[in-house]
Amino acid sequence: MTPDLLRETLREVLYGPDLKFGMGTGLFSEQEAGLLRAAHALTFVQARTPAGPGRPCASQVVIHLRQHLEHTAALLRDPYALRPDEPEAWDHAPGTEREWRGELVRLAQAGQALYEALFMPLDTQGQRTAYAALLHAAYHTGALRFHVANLQAAQG
Template sequence: MPPFVVHLLALLHELSHGPATGTETGLFSEPNTGLLTLLGTLSAAQASEPVAAGRPCPAAFVGHLAQLLRFSAASLCGTPEFPDFAAPWQVRHVSPDEWQQLQRELGGAFAALRAVVVRGRLDEDRLNEALTALTHAATHTGALRFHIANVNSANPHGREQAG
């Protein structure tokens, strides 16, 4: 496997799960800061709250990321199906089951992109496409990390706000 593919896979892993097991820090983050881990700290109610007035909720970002990564994986395989790219941004509220499902979908989308990168031969165009997907995902991951840190620092003792 070419070194750039190994590095791309490390970046994908760090975005989704955090730095490789057994390392103190990653390429750009600390342990336990993978997006899938951090999303697990949010309740469905917190995932349904907009990140700021007039902005989407975390659940919408997660739906968008899952869609983006699935689309990128399919595109790298040469079989893209163009979804309704506006649909994830319409999410305003998720139930606990819906929130869990969105997180599973995101995990599956990260895994799908990883699988395509592992088995595919990335020519220059496909490498650019994979890097574009990674950069897009990293941008939203950073925003979600920041938001989750704010939510968790505002509510350090539990997932649900007191009633």
């Protein structure tokens, strides 16, 4: 994938497809169906509600994606970058609405950090790393959107 295509794909995963070409869908999503919109659609209570018995809550998915995007951006800058010393996403959920809002801000910042890293010259391994991160984020975004839709259907 070219750097331009990687950046365009990241924009789609984060915000939904660019509709300037008149198409209603993109590679991974439909209009207004990006990760940031899906995450921001969740209330604090919804974010802490598991998708089902033994399944993670939406906030854990968001934290996982934030951590993954941050780490990928760090790896693209330095192939030996270590993950930050913080709790695993699957073992932690924000305890307050303020913490949840903070995670949403950090998610957007992680997306921006990866976007900026995609302007660096990337070797083949860097391109693979970036592409894998985008596919991973697209996959979890789809799961998050499904979870949001289920929560909204149950409430309405």
